[in-house]
Amino acid sequence: MRRSSVYYAVGAFIALLVLATAAALFMTSHHKAVGPVPVVVGGDTPEASVQQSIALIKTGDFAGFWKHALPPADYDTLRADWTRPRPDEHPLTPEDRADFIKTMQQLTAPDAETKLYAVAKPKLAQLQAQYQDQVPVMIGIFQAIAATGVSQSKDLTNPQKQQATEVINVLAPWAQTVPWFDQARAKQVVGIAVATARKLDLKTPEQLKAMDFDTAMQKYSVGFLGIKQALAVYGLSVDDTLDSAKVSTVESRNGHAHVRIDYTLLGKPLATESDLVEQDGRWYSEDVLQNVREAHERLLAPPAPAGSAAAPAMPASVSTPIQAMTTKPPAKH
Numbered sequence: 001m002r003r004s005s006v007y008y009a010v011g012a013f014i015a016l017l018v019l020a021t022a023a024a025l026f027m028t029s030h031h032k033a034v035g036p037v038p039v040v041v042g043g044d045t046p047e048a049s050v051q052q053s054i055a056l057i058k059t060g061d062f063a064g065f066w067k068h069a070l071p072p073a074d075y076d077t078l079r080a081d082w083t084r085p086r087p088d089e090h091p092l093t094p095e096d097r098a099d100f101i102k103t104m105q106q107l108t109a110p111d112a113e114t115k116l117y118a119v120a121k122p123k124l125a126q127l128q129a130q131y132q133d134q135v136p137v138m139i140g141i142f143q144a145i146a147a148t149g150v151s152q153s154k155d156l157t158n159p160q161k162q163q164a165t166e167v168i169n170v171l172a173p174w175a176q177t178v179p180w181f182d183q184a185r186a187k188q189v190v191g192i193a194v195a196t197a198r199k200l201d202l203k204t205p206e207q208l209k210a211m212d213f214d215t216a217m218q219k220y221s222v223g224f225l226g227i228k229q230a231l232a233v234y235g236l237s238v239d240d241t242l243d244s245a246k247v248s249t250v251e252s253r254n255g256h257a258h259v260r261i262d263y264t265l266l267g268k269p270l271a272t273e274s275d276l277v278e279q280d281g282r283w284y285s286e287d288v289l290q291n292v293r294e295a296h297e298r299l300l301a302p303p304a305p306a307g308s309a310a311a312p313a314m315p316a317s318v319s320t321p322i323q324a325m326t327t328k329p330p331a332k333h
Contacts, residue, residue: 040068041067078296188233
């Protein structure tokens with residue numbers, strides 16, 4: 001494997017960790033979810049709204065999350081928008097389609113766990129011999145790059161930049177000590193990947209594009225729970241982080257509330273803040289509500305005249321509610 005490929009792989013994994021941990025920044029609760037979580041629209045209080053969000057996310061109930069996180073009219077709009085054509089959607093290349101089909105066939109083939117691990121085992125040994133000493137350095141480099149990207153972001157407020165930097169500074173030291181080339185852990189992750197792929201039951205990328213809202217939410221649930229399992233193999237429990245959180249209201253007046261969320265990530269105490277808004281006696285995340293409405297407006301906006309600047313593209317829907325809490329709401333594949 002080329003050195004650049006190793007850097008890319010490590011960087012992609014660190015990005016995944018940051019994305020997974022972003023759930024703790026905006027969707028947190030100190031209640032452990034046991035079994036199905038009842039879905040209520042909005043929250044009686046700002047704290048209840050946040051706690052309900054994390055309970056639904058923890059169980060992978062993304063359909064329930066959106067039903068809870070949005071007023072009924074906005075939820076209906078989101079569902080209706082799901083199958084609308086995306087003007088910013090790029091056509092799938094034959095190469096991408098072939099790669100997708102090949103990967104899914106490999107992951108779902110009979111005895112895929114044994115076959116894939118047989119291929120991975122010698123490669124892991126080779127990578128360990130070549131790059132084990134360099135992994136901490138590579139992760140340190142990506143830590144610096146991520147921190148610089150956060151500090152220069154025009155979309156984040158100063159408090160959000162500070163909170164994101166604190167998360168990066170906790171994840172990076174942990175990642176530097178994780179035995180990424182450990183054979184036993186790799187075998188577990190291969191098993192998780194295969195089981196997840198079989199549950200997803202996706203054979204072509206066209207299936208992704210054709211999914212309705214309910215089907216997409218079910219697939220996201222399967223993928224999210226698989227990611228949580230894989231992270232736990234390497235010592236990062238998303239559930240432990242979410243369970244550690246406590247929500248308190250800093251200020252509440254005139255239908256607007258500001259809450260503080262204290263939580264623990266890998267044994268390190270951290271905190272973040274979020275704004276909520278009251279509508280029809282129920283409390284909702286102000287950012288989620290605003291972002292979903294803006295996405296709807298962009299979707300219905302007429303095409304830009306030739307030669308004019310294109311409107312900002314909506315992000316990929318693979319982020320599901322996690323990214324929606326931090327940037328923009330999802331668009332269907």
